[in-house]
Each structure stands twice: as C-alpha cells, then as structure tokens.
Amino acid sequence: MYSLFRKEITSFFGSITGYLVAFVFLIANGLFLWVFPGAYNLLENGYASLSPYFSLAPWIFLFLIPALTMRLFAEEKRLGTLEILITRPYSLLQLVWAKYLAGLFLVLVSLLPTLIYFYSIYNLGNPVGNWDSGAAWGSFIGLFLLAAFYVALGLLASSLTDNPVFAFIAALFLCFFFYTGFDFVAAMNIAPGVKSFFLKLGISAHYESVSRGVLDSRDMLYFVVAVAFVLVLTSMLLRRKQQNRRQQTKKLLGLLVGVLVLMTLGSQWFFRIDLTSEKRYSLSPVSKEMLTGLDAPLKVDLYLAGDLPPGFRQLQQAVAEKVQDLDAWAAQSVRLELRDPYEISNTDKRNKLFNQLVALGIQPTDLRQSQEQGTVTKLIFPGAVIRYGDQTIGVNLLKNNPSLAAEQNLNNSIETLEFELMNVIRQLLQGEKPEVVFLTGQGELSEAETWDIRSSLSENFRVTEKTAGQLLATDSLARAVIIADPSRPFGEQEKFWIDQYLMRGGNLLWLFDPVQVSLDSLSRGETTIAFPRDLNLMDQLFKYGVRVNPDLLQDVECILIPVNTSPVASQPKFSPAPWYYSPLLTPADDHVISRNLNSLKSEFVSSIDTVGRNPEVHKSVILHTSPYSRKVGTPEEISLRSINSPPARELFQQSNIPVGVLLEGQFPSVFANRMTNQLNSPGIQVLTKSKSARMIVLADGSLIANKVSRRNGQIRTQPLGYDEYSQQTFGNKAFLLNAVNYLCDNSGMMALRSRVFKIRSLDKVRLREEKTYWQVLNLAGPLVIILLFGLIFQLIRLKKYRG
Known part of the structure; x- marks a missing residue:
C-alpha cells in the first residue's frame, strides 16, 4: 500500500x-x-x-x-x-x-x-x-x-x-x-x-x-x-x-x-x-433550553442583502452564523433567507414592502455608495422578520449609538445578536404574558404620557394599572411595578402595601423627581424656583439602601435648545445653546441593562447615593452623568436667561454622578418592629425580610415620559426620548425596556447582553503604506x-x- x-x-x-x-x-x-x-x-x-x-x-x-x-x-x-x-x-x-x-x-x-x-x-x-x-x-x-x-x-x-x-x-x-x-x-x-x-x-x-x-x-x-x-x-x-x-x-x-x-x-x-x-458560536444554556420548545419550523427573513460595505457584510455573516447555531440546538429547523428589497424592480411594490417593514418596527438607515455615475443613496433595513406558525415579528439588529464609531456600533450589534433573536423567540413561545403594573393614585404620569413605553412593554407583558392597595389583592403577584413620576406624597398605607409587595418577591422601578420645577413658568420665559418635593419616600428608600438627594445636576454633555440671539426689536434669530439642566445621561457599560446604549435625555435630574452596608443587597450604578458635571443645591432660581451667562467651565469638576441605581437581594422591611394593625386591615402576614427581589431607582421622572400634544381635539404623542430640536431619539426607551426585562427576568436571558466580542480590524495605516x-x-x-x-x-x- x-x-x-x-x-x-x-x-x-x-x-x-x-x-x-x-x-x-x-x-x-x-x-x-x-x-x-x-x-x-x-x-x-x-x-x-x-x-x-x-x-x-x-x-x-x-x-x-x-x-x-x-x-x-x-x-x-x-x-x-x-x-x-x-x-x-x-x-x-x-x-x-x-x-x-x-x-x-x-x-x-x-x-x-x-x-x-x-x-x-x-x-x-x-x-x-x-x-x-x-x-x-x-x-x-x-x-x-x-x-x-x-x-x-x-x-x-x-x-x-x-x-x-x-x-x-x-x-x-x-x-x-x-x-x-x-x-x-x-x-x-x-x-x-x-x-x-x-x-x-x-x-x-x-x-x-x-x-x-x-x-x-x-x-x-x-x-x-x-x-x-x-x-x-x-x-x-x-x-x-x-x-x-x-x-x-x-x-x-x-x-x-x-x-x-x-x-x-x-x-x-x-x-x-x-x-x-x-466562544462566539456557543449558545447559552437558557437559549438551548428555549429552542427545545419549538414545535414548528422557524424562518428568519434577513433584509440585509445586496451590495453592502464590509461592515454590513460582516453583520450579515454574523446573523447567518447565529442562525446556524440556533438550528444546531433547535427541536425544529431554523432557516435563514436573505432578501434584497432592491431586487423588486417595481417601485410601488418596493415601497409597499418598505412600509410593511417599518410597520413591523424595523428602522431603515441610509447607505451612501460611490459608483461611476456618482454617489448613490439608498435605504437598507438592517433587521429581520421572524415567522413562526401564523406569528410574525420584526426585530432591529443594528445598534446605532451616535456617540460611537460605525465599527463599534456594528460590533455591538453582533454582540447582542443572540439576545435579540432569543428575545423574539421568547415572545413567540410564551403563553400567558407576565403582568407589569403602572402604579396610580399618587399623581403619576398619565397613560398618554407613558404611551410609548407601555406599547413597547405590551409586546412581552400584560400592562395594567393598579393602586398600591390592589398590589396584593390577588393571589398572583405582578412581575414588576413601575412608579412613574408621582407628584403627591405617599401615605403610610400606600408605603405599607408597596413594602409588603417587595417582601413577597415583587420588583420595583422607581422614577421620581425629589425637586419640583415649574415647567410652565419656564416655557413662558419667566423665572421659577426649584425647591425640594416631599414625596414621603426618603425613609423607605433609605432603609432599602439608597438616598435620593434634593439637588439638581448640571452637565456639559446636555441638550441643545433654540435661543433667540437677535437684538431687541429685530427679527428673531434662533441659535442652539446648551441647557445644562437637561443632561445627556450615560448608561453604565459594565451592566447588562445599560451596556451599548445611547445616552438618555433627561430634565432636572438629581443625584443618588448608596447607603448602608447590608451584605444581602447588591448595588450597581447603571446610569450616571458625564465626567464634566456638578451639583446645584436647592432652593435655586432657574431661568432661561441663565443661558446667556452660563457657569464657568471650571465649575464642572464632578465626574460620573450616579442618577440610577439597581439594588438586588433580600431587603429589610420598613415596617419591621412597627405597629401595623391600622395599616393591615385585610390581616395579611407582615413579612420583615423580602424574598430575592430587585429594585431600580432613577432620580428623574421625565425619563419615562414622552411628549404629548393636543391638536384639534386629538392627542398626539412623540417617541420616548425624542428631541424636537436635534430630531434625534435618545436611548430612554431601550434603557427602560432593558430595566423592566431585567426586573422580570427569571431565566437569565438578560445575561446574553453581557457578551463581549473584541474588534479585530486591520491596521489601516500599514495597509495604506505597505x-x-x-x-x-x-x-x-x-x-x-x-x-x-x-x-x-x-x-x-x-x-x-x-x-
């Protein structure tokens, strides 16, 4: 031989x-x-x-x-x-x-x-x-x-x-x-x-x-x-x-x-x-387990196709590879089909497809390519339509953070592919949706003011409204309670019900303003006074492990607003000017809730301190200011005229001031060792230590509020985090969706967002020279x-x- x-x-x-x-x-x-x-x-x-x-x-x-x-x-x-x-x-x-x-x-x-x-x-x-x-x-x-x-x-x-x-x-x-x-x-x-x-x-x-x-x-x-x-x-x-x-x-x-x-x-x-x-092609145990629940083939139509730049080709390849990984472990076949909308020669049919993709939530992006006839701009849809049985869901796959380079955004998109695809599969497979409650009774934001986040949450959750007294009225516990910018103080009765909800393993998302500012006065160009707002919550939150301070934060990284810069009695001329009281908040990059997200638009935000040394409660800062910020004590006079005489640049010396904190573990009850007979009229068992629970505290109620306008008797809402002047949508909705998903996540799926892939690029200087x-x-x-x-x-x- x-x-x-x-x-x-x-x-x-x-x-x-x-x-x-x-x-x-x-x-x-x-x-x-x-x-x-x-x-x-x-x-x-x-x-x-x-x-x-x-x-x-x-x-x-x-x-x-x-x-x-x-x-x-x-x-x-x-x-x-x-x-x-x-x-x-x-x-x-x-x-x-x-x-x-x-x-x-x-x-x-x-x-x-x-x-x-x-x-x-x-x-x-x-x-x-x-x-x-x-x-x-x-x-x-x-x-x-x-x-x-x-x-x-x-x-x-x-x-x-x-x-x-x-x-x-x-x-x-x-x-x-x-x-x-x-x-x-x-x-x-x-x-x-x-x-x-x-x-x-x-x-x-x-x-x-x-x-x-x-x-x-x-x-x-x-x-x-x-x-x-x-x-x-x-x-x-x-x-x-x-x-x-x-x-x-x-x-x-x-x-x-x-x-x-x-x-x-x-x-x-x-x-x-x-x-x-x-290990970028290894699926997590939670993904493998979920894929075994498929009882019908899953089809992924990817609309990222055609003549693409190298970065988008890499994203396309990453999606194809991830679908292969899903198919390897799934009980039924998971197939990918590449679809190029520009293969449709009929313009009307192509535009109809574009409208269908937008209706499914897939946002287009402009792609400019240099060709012989010049620069050509076309729309591409970096997303996929996932079909399972008679259900169809669209998913955006491109993460677009304007503060990051295009290469980093593409890498972030590849890192979160497993999470995005498995999150859609979870929606397709889940039976009865878990309940998420918006608390009412203390002057919280209206349904119209929280319409955008409610509609997005409704894809995965059953969104309801309840008063504090209704949180324990049924045997089934809501998965999470959102307290969205209350304006009236909480009584001891309401605090008791919220506390006992937490003790039973409920999860809380607090968004409130410890400082009150009259926005109506500011909008009319008048001077207003910012003063502390007493919501009667400080003792309760302090017991849990945080203190929300009655101050205001100013930040060099902030929203720009139009200001009339023309002389008196002349035609108005508006120019952009920084409004330091509306910081662009930075999501922490070391937590699954906040990593790889765009900045959050805020308005009159306050600082948060973590307090106590309870070893059973773990605390993480998930939202903070930029490295160039400062605290302003209250009461404080606020006027738009202050834009013309801004604070000196050297005053902004405080860095990464916390404005959002996650607490998780076993919390002590605020009502331990207290007489609760008058508060506990139904006679429920009063727990003094919670089951494993989670809580997020955000020191700005406006983070969850979308703008509402009324014209001709109709209510119109803007997207959450949208800034009219810059026409940019900030990361408020993505951050809050991640926050609620994390609070309600019992399977560990949110951990999929923690995957980190190193960018491995070629040396462009050496390529040019050698x-x-x-x-x-x-x-x-x-x-x-x-x-x-x-x-x-x-x-x-x-x-x-x-x-």
Whole structure:
C-alpha cells in the first residue's frame, strides 16, 4: 500500500503537470484574496479574519481537486496497468485507499503554502497579533475535511472511465452537485422536513459550520462517513466485473442502511467544540433550553442583502452564523433567507414592502455608495422578520449609538445578536404574558404620557394599572411595578402595601423627581424656583439602601435648545445653546441593562447615593452623568436667561454622578418592629425580610415620559426620548425596556447582553503604506514555497538514483 502511495506522489511531482496545477490554485487564490477588488479581498474586508479565504476555497477546489485526481485510475485503465494492480497481494479497498491518500497528500501540499496568509493577517492586525487564531485553525480543519470529500469524489469519477479529461469533467460535476446541488433542491417550494433533509445531504451546510471554527460532531461524522461511503463505492465499481449485480445491490443497500443508522445516531447524541477565543458560536444554556420548545419550523427573513460595505457584510455573516447555531440546538429547523428589497424592480411594490417593514418596527438607515455615475443613496433595513406558525415579528439588529464609531456600533450589534433573536423567540413561545403594573393614585404620569413605553412593554407583558392597595389583592403577584413620576406624597398605607409587595418577591422601578420645577413658568420665559418635593419616600428608600438627594445636576454633555440671539426689536434669530439642566445621561457599560446604549435625555435630574452596608443587597450604578458635571443645591432660581451667562467651565469638576441605581437581594422591611394593625386591615402576614427581589431607582421622572400634544381635539404623542430640536431619539426607551426585562427576568436571558466580542480590524495605516508589499508577498510567496519543495524533491530523487 505504501509503495502505491509513494508511486503516485513521485509521478505527480516528477512531472511539470503537478506544479502547474498547484501554481494555478495558488495564483487564483492570491489574486482573488489580495489583488482583485471585491467581497473576497482580505485587505478591503478591513478585518483581521481569513473568512473570505474559506468562503472562496470551495470554488477554487472545484477545479484544483478534479485536476489532481483525474488520472489516478483513468490513467491506469488507459495504460492497462489496473489489472496488474488488482492482482497484487493486497485488497482492492487497500488500492483505493492508497490512491485516495496520495490525492489527499497532493491537496495538502498545495494548501500548506497558503499558511503565509495566516502570517500576513497576524502581522496586519491592529495591534499585531489581534486576530482569532482558534477560529482560523478550526476553519483550516474544515477546509481539509472539504478537500477530503472532494478527493473521494474525484477518485470515484476517475474510476468510471479511462479518459482523464472525462474524469475531470465528471469530478467537477460531482463536487459541484454535492456542494450546491442539494441546496438548489432545498430552495424549492417543498415541505420543511424534506428541505432540511436535503440541506443535510449537501456539503455546504456542514462546511460552513466547520469553517467558522466550530467542530460539531455531526459535521465531522458527515465528512468521515461520506468519504468512507464514496471510497467503498469506488472499490465496488472497480470490482463490478467480478461480482454479479445482485451481490453488488445487496452490498450497496447494506452500506446505505449503515450510513443512515450512523447519521441518525450522530444527530441524536452530538457535541460541539467552539475553537474561537471568545466562544462566539456557543449558545447559552437558557437559549438551548428555549429552542427545545419549538414545535414548528422557524424562518428568519434577513433584509440585509445586496451590495453592502464590509461592515454590513460582516453583520450579515454574523446573523447567518447565529442562525446556524440556533438550528444546531433547535427541536425544529431554523432557516435563514436573505432578501434584497432592491431586487423588486417595481417601485410601488418596493415601497409597499418598505412600509410593511417599518410597520413591523424595523428602522431603515441610509447607505451612501460611490459608483461611476456618482454617489448613490439608498435605504437598507438592517433587521429581520421572524415567522413562526401564523406569528410574525420584526426585530432591529443594528445598534446605532451616535456617540460611537460605525465599527463599534456594528460590533455591538453582533454582540447582542443572540439576545435579540432569543428575545423574539421568547415572545413567540410564551403563553400567558407576565403582568407589569403602572402604579396610580399618587399623581403619576398619565397613560398618554407613558404611551410609548407601555406599547413597547405590551409586546412581552400584560400592562395594567393598579393602586398600591390592589398590589396584593390577588393571589398572583405582578412581575414588576413601575412608579412613574408621582407628584403627591405617599401615605403610610400606600408605603405599607408597596413594602409588603417587595417582601413577597415583587420588583420595583422607581422614577421620581425629589425637586419640583415649574415647567410652565419656564416655557413662558419667566423665572421659577426649584425647591425640594416631599414625596414621603426618603425613609423607605433609605432603609432599602439608597438616598435620593434634593439637588439638581448640571452637565456639559446636555441638550441643545433654540435661543433667540437677535437684538431687541429685530427679527428673531434662533441659535442652539446648551441647557445644562437637561443632561445627556450615560448608561453604565459594565451592566447588562445599560451596556451599548445611547445616552438618555433627561430634565432636572438629581443625584443618588448608596447607603448602608447590608451584605444581602447588591448595588450597581447603571446610569450616571458625564465626567464634566456638578451639583446645584436647592432652593435655586432657574431661568432661561441663565443661558446667556452660563457657569464657568471650571465649575464642572464632578465626574460620573450616579442618577440610577439597581439594588438586588433580600431587603429589610420598613415596617419591621412597627405597629401595623391600622395599616393591615385585610390581616395579611407582615413579612420583615423580602424574598430575592430587585429594585431600580432613577432620580428623574421625565425619563419615562414622552411628549404629548393636543391638536384639534386629538392627542398626539412623540417617541420616548425624542428631541424636537436635534430630531434625534435618545436611548430612554431601550434603557427602560432593558430595566423592566431585567426586573422580570427569571431565566437569565438578560445575561446574553453581557457578551463581549473584541474588534479585530486591520491596521489601516500599514495597509495604506505597505499594501504592495503584502500583495507581492502573498501572491509570490506561496509559489516560491512550491518551487523550493519541488527543487528539494528533485534533489532527493537525483541523490537516491545516482547513489
């Protein structure tokens, strides 16, 4: 067997043909990856990743491997030496294996010079070495497995004929069919189960999974079984003259049954090894558990398609990869379909689709591209429509924080993909929605003033209104209670009910103003006095672990408002001016509630201190001011005229003043060791220590309020966090939705927002200055390596035969 293997290697590298085949493969790779512009160009991609190489390689292999394998058996048949080989003292299967291993070795020799690409990307990373080596080597394993299957198919084609050219064409067809043919069949309008079956038969789905750096036992088993099946089939075809057709049919059927049994067992018991450094393709336990609850196929229509910049292509690829991960663990198939709205040539139909996507909550973004005819602007929808049974939900996948660079926003979007997709799946699977209560009775914000947040919460929760006395009126406890900007003091009775709700494991979201400011006076241009507002809550919150201070905060990072800067008696001219009493609050980046969010618009916000050393209550600051802020004591005179004489810049020396705090754990009751007979008229059991509970305190009631206008008897509301002057929507709604979801999260899904992926970009300065050097190195370097290999090989042969 070894002698046959050595014979094939010697004959291949002993002729010019072998080197020409390797040269064509390496030149094609080098041109597409380093020179020609396009989606496969590693330098234009901008990221320290070899994923374009692993996407291109299967198509280059379609020509390389048939060229390497076409003569393995066809040449033997043409020269009449196959019969001599069959009579040798080894089995026909050993002969096939020897030929196969020789072909695989030839492919490996052609692949090894491309390791210079690994060296180049490693050095071009910013900083040097900033790349995911685990993912790259895992992808290389996937490429080797793909080559192994292609070689087996090429060997099968070569065994069918004595014409090497026909063997090349047959191998090309077989490789192409197994890589894309089953995908074409699956793309037809057939049953989901049949579609999934055909997808699993093809190479593409298995290779795409492994080429990311994920070793799934089902994919590995597919390649091993497929190669073994093709090699056994090849040996049977070579022996077909020596056995009758019935014997061959029985063996083939037995072989097919064995393959099906192995694949079935492999799909039931499997494991996955994620070789990426950040385990970016590993799902959390909560996601895996939820996916087992799918009882129908899930379809993800991604509208991020067409001609896209590298950043959006990476987001598109990340979504496709995440859907693969979901499908790997789901009880039913999870499929992705890319849809480009601009493939619809009819403008009216396209605009109708745009309106449907906006109605589903998918927000478009402008994309400007430079083309020959000039700069072209078009709308793209970086979102997906998820369909499950008769339910349809849209989800935005692009995180757009104006304070961050586009690259960072795209990376943040990729980090939260699992959370966004699983949050939609949770909505699709949940039965009765948990209850979230807006407290009433103390002059809280009206339904119109909280319309935007209520409508968004209603997608996941049953939103109701209750007074404090109704919180414990039923056996079922509301999952969370929102106290939205009360204006009247709380009595002891209301405080008692809220306290006992908390003691029973309820969760609270407090938003209130400890300082009262007359906005009507300010809007009329008058001077107003800001003075402390007594809501009779300070003792209760102090007992729980926080103190909300009756002060006001000013911040250099603030809202701009229009101010008339023209002289008196002249036509008004409005210019933007900073209004320091409306800080743009910064969400803390170290907590799942607040990380990767845009700033929050606020108005007359106060500071919060954490107090006490209760080890059973954990406290986290989730919202704070910028590094350039200050506190102003009250009472304080406030007027818009102060814009013309702002405070000195050096006064803003306080940094990151807390305005939002999360408390979680077991809280002490405010009513412990107190007489509660008069307050406890129903005679409920008074608990002095809470079950595990959560509480968020925000020192600004306006954070949850959307603007309301009344025109012609109609009430109109603006989006929460929308600023009319800048026409920008800030992160108020996203922050509050995360806050409520965190309070109500018993499964740990919110922890999915804590995933961090490192940005691995190429060094743009080095690319600009050294581009030609790296192009020459990666185009000529692999060719030099092959030449050196050939030279050494020939020298060894000369030395051996001369000696």
